[in-house]
Amino acid sequence: MRYILSINTGSSSIKFSLYGIGEVENVIFSGSLTRIGSKGGCFSVRDTKGRVVVEEPIAVPGHENACIHVFSWLLARSGMPMPDAIGHRMVHGGPEFTTPEILTPALIESLEQLSPFAPEHLPHALKAVKHAGNQLPGVLQVACFDTAFHHTMPSVARLYPLPGVIRNQGVQRYGFHGLSCEYLLGDLERLEGRSEVLQEKIILAHLGHGASMTAVLHGESVDTTMGFSPAGGLVMSTRTGDLDPGVILFLLEQDGLSPEVIKDMVNRRSGLLGVSGRSNDMRDLLDMEQNDAAAHQAIELFCYQAKKHIGALTTTLGGLDALVFTGGIGEHSAAIRKRICSGLEFLGIHIDERKNSLNMPVISQETGHVIVRIMKTNEELMIARHTYALLNEKKR
Numbered sequence: 001m002r003y004i005l006s007i008n009t010g011s012s013s014i015k016f017s018l019y020g021i022g023e024v025e026n027v028i029f030s031g032s033l034t035r036i037g038s039k040g041g042c043f044s045v046r047d048t049k050g051r052v053v054v055e056e057p058i059a060v061p062g063h064e065n066a067c068i069h070v071f072s073w074l075l076a077r078s079g080m081p082m083p084d085a086i087g088h089r090m091v092h093g094g095p096e097f098t099t100p101e102i103l104t105p106a107l108i109e110s111l112e113q114l115s116p117f118a119p120e121h122l123p124h125a126l127k128a129v130k131h132a133g134n135q136l137p138g139v140l141q142v143a144c145f146d147t148a149f150h151h152t153m154p155s156v157a158r159l160y161p162l163p164g165v166i167r168n169q170g171v172q173r174y175g176f177h178g179l180s181c182e183y184l185l186g187d188l189e190r191l192e193g194r195s196e197v198l199q200e201k202i203i204l205a206h207l208g209h210g211a212s213m214t215a216v217l218h219g220e221s222v223d224t225t226m227g228f229s230p231a232g233g234l235v236m237s238t239r240t241g242d243l244d245p246g247v248i249l250f251l252l253e254q255d256g257l258s259p260e261v262i263k264d265m266v267n268r269r270s271g272l273l274g275v276s277g278r279s280n281d282m283r284d285l286l287d288m289e290q291n292d293a294a295a296h297q298a299i300e301l302f303c304y305q306a307k308k309h310i311g312a313l314t315t316t317l318g319g320l321d322a323l324v325f326t327g328g329i330g331e332h333s334a335a336i337r338k339r340i341c342s343g344l345e346f347l348g349i350h351i352d353e354r355k356n357s358l359n360m361p362v363i364s365q366e367t368g369h370v371i372v373r374i375m376k377t378n379e380e381l382m383i384a385r386h387t388y389a390l391l392n393e394k395k396r
């Protein structure tokens with residue numbers, strides 16, 4: 001049995017779990033610290049049986065303070081087994097890193113240089129690595145890359161129509177939420193059998209704070225909606241998703257906005273928040289939709305773009321056998337799933353309203369050609385599995 005601590009540093013949250021992994025996988029506890037840098041944050045931890053151990057409101061100004069809070073809780077916990085290794089979610093691996101890697105000083109330096117590729121994620125994750133190294137010196141740390149799953153994409157899916165000199169700097173589509181995709185495919189294999197999954201044309205729709213869809217053929221990523229950075233693709237909570245580059249040029253030239261201001265706008269002030277002018281949280285928007293035209297517009301745009309991308313990825317796949325909804329919105333919002341799927345009957349997507357409203361594992365009608373599933377993703381467990389594998393490899 002090995003103890004693995006997983007750290008998932010998101011743009012506005014830190015999720016963490018301690019696992020005991022050997023013949024079986026046991027979660028010893030898991031927790032999160034949410035809404036870093038804004039109001040309404042919460043620090044919560046559940047134990048091995050899913051019972052709430054801590055649930056308290058919290059306001060931390062940044063990721064550094066969030067890390068301090070998480071690690072002081074962990075280290076003060078009596079009887080906590082010392083982790084044998086710590087696995088981190090690294091959102092971006094650039095062109096070079098396509099498998100999990102042990103975090104050496106050289107790798108940390110390379111990732112620091114990659115930070116401009118994912119400015120909302122990588123700097124925070126690297127802070128967590130540094131803090132963990134200080135708090136638990138000598139414990140092996142591993143980087144698990146969100147981009148790695150997508151390295152199988154054909155070159156045409158990766159290519160941006162830019163001059164060679166720019167593309168040579170690594171400017172291409174990478175794709176993200178790869179750890180989530182890997183976890184979901186593993187779970188699908190458990191449900192359907194590996195040979196079945198390898199034959200299927202699948203779209204994995206990860207709709208959370210960040211949102212993306214990935215087309216999977218023969219168990220591999222063949223295209224995905226996010227691009228060079230996690231700002232591309234679908235409309236998200238606070239990110240624009242795909243945007244005509246002319247808009248950025250207009251803002252630079254006409255409005256004289258600085259790159260810093262544009263970065264903040266594209267990543268933090270757009271998407272559902274930007275269109276509604278009210279909230280980045282889908283639950284809030286659904287609650288206010290009836291009386292608020294802007295909230296309605298934001299939800300409509302989210303669902304419209306999601307629907308459009310399902311069409312595009314189905315074309316990439318040459319058909320569709322399975323559609324999987326996951327992430328906070330995908331797992332919990334029957335209303336959004338219904339709105340995304342309505343009008344897609346011509347693709348063989350037929351939702352059973354009752355099953356959908358009950359959040360059942362399969363929500364498609366039995367006669368529908370496409371099986372539509374709700375699956376709970378688990379990026380932390382995927383990180384722990386990779387870290388465990390690397391730890392064992394190292395010990396051999």
Ligand SMILES: Nc1ncnc2c1ncn2[C@@H]1O[C@H](COP(=O)(O)OP(=O)(O)O)[C@@H](O)[C@H]1O
Pocket residue numbers: 010013207208209210237280281282283284286327328329332333
């Ligand atoms: N019942 C629900 N109905 C609608 N949206 C929900 C529901 N539960 C969670 N969400 C949405 O899920 C999003 C967060 O997704 P999650 O995957 O947890 O985020 P993160 O990407 O930070 O891990 C929030 O925008 C929230 O609005």
Ligand SMILES: CC(=O)OP(=O)(O)O
Pocket residue numbers: 009010011091146176177208209210211230
């Ligand atoms: C890649 C990405 O968007 O991650 P998150 O959903 O955690 O923000």
Ligand SMILES: [Mg+2]
Pocket residue numbers: 010208209210
């Ligand atoms: Mg997420």
